[in-house]
Amino acid sequence: MTEQRLGILGGMGPQATQDFYQRILDRTDASCDQEHLPTLIWSDTSMPDRTAAILGGDAEGCYRRLLEGARLLERGGCTVLAIPCNTSHYFADRLQGEISIPLIHMPRETVGVLAAAGQKKVGILATDGTVQTGIYQKECGARGIEAAAPPPEVQKLVMSIIYDEIKRGEKGSREKFAVIDKWLRAAGCGGAILACTELSVYRTYHGLPDYYLDAMDVLAEKCITACGYKLRMV
Template sequence: MEHKRRLGVLGGMGPKATSVFIDQIIESTVADRDQDHIDMVILNHASLPDRTHVILENCPEQFLRAIEKDIRLLEYAEVANIAIPCNTAHYYVNEMQQMTKIPIINMVEETMKVIHEAYGDDCKVGILATNGTLHSGIYSESARKYNMVPHLPSDPVQQQIMNIIYRDIKRGVQIDPKELESIIQHLIEDDGCQCIIIACTELSIIPLSGEAKQHCVDAMDVLVKKSIELSLN
């Protein structure tokens, strides 16, 4: 029954974010020896179509055709759950779940549960994400479902966020955390947000200060914890 605990990781969106997710799984697992860690099958499909482009251009079949083959591979590997360390891809989580009986961990839903438990109803939640994720409305809809108020950055701030993700992180450019921290501070102090969601796994790579972190819930952290919980259950 060992394989029942195996975690499937459908990654590559992007590759660096996937490697950080794997590292966090390992670092967050209480273990005294190799055998205490969870088994993972990691599929780093970096050539998948860009999720933001697919959503904005309304061409889901490009992404879903490719992802279905990956899901079949994970089925063959007999994984018990599938984790997808990419927020934008969760726009298609229902379509992906229909392809398989293996549970796909819904990072968006799990993140909003954590925020609601901590902040309660009427919490104003700032969303730091790609244009694709914002356009999809997955976090805004989930926030409203939990009686919270979603808040999107202004257009200039959103362009700044996109530059950090696509101009810098995806190209391997060294990031100054202060740029993202200033955005978080602006959303808290000027826009009146009580909590900020780090809703892009590329942004999860940036090492934030303790002061900035206290205002944030990182969706990747939530996915890491849920993946370990399910794998060690």
């Protein structure tokens, strides 16, 4: 049997990549080094900003960079690929067509968890790139779930937490998040997806109730099981 090796194409951002790998470690049922999942991490911090590239920049250049990273990990013997960046999944199906190892589709897997839980309407907290390209709306629609994107004034707060705070090494504003939370509940959302890995980092710092499903958590668990390892019971 071929040794399973997880490839993480990260650097989008680097703090999110570090947080993601910690979740892999935390959720693996391991009692010694040798029971953990062999992992190769390529933190490509020179990757163009995905939102800027998709919404008006060099989307093709961004895609080529992602493909280069994916192939690097594939050549490194990785048997499963994860990209802890939601916006980059705009390119996920195209990437999968050009590599021979499975790419775990974070938005698709996350929406699958919501569908299994019987959710009917959820809020999407993500970058402008993820929201405007409809990455999560498409996956939700395929599973009969209504996806609610924030209005412009609330979306600005989401982007501010991501870009002005977390990506700059700050912990994120509780006050801004409280406004976002108020809107979600007033809009009748039964829950919300943390659909940006910087928001996953925010959750690591501050903690959030189960109302929020963290796409990074879903991806971490799927990586572990896809490689044939067991999840630690929590």
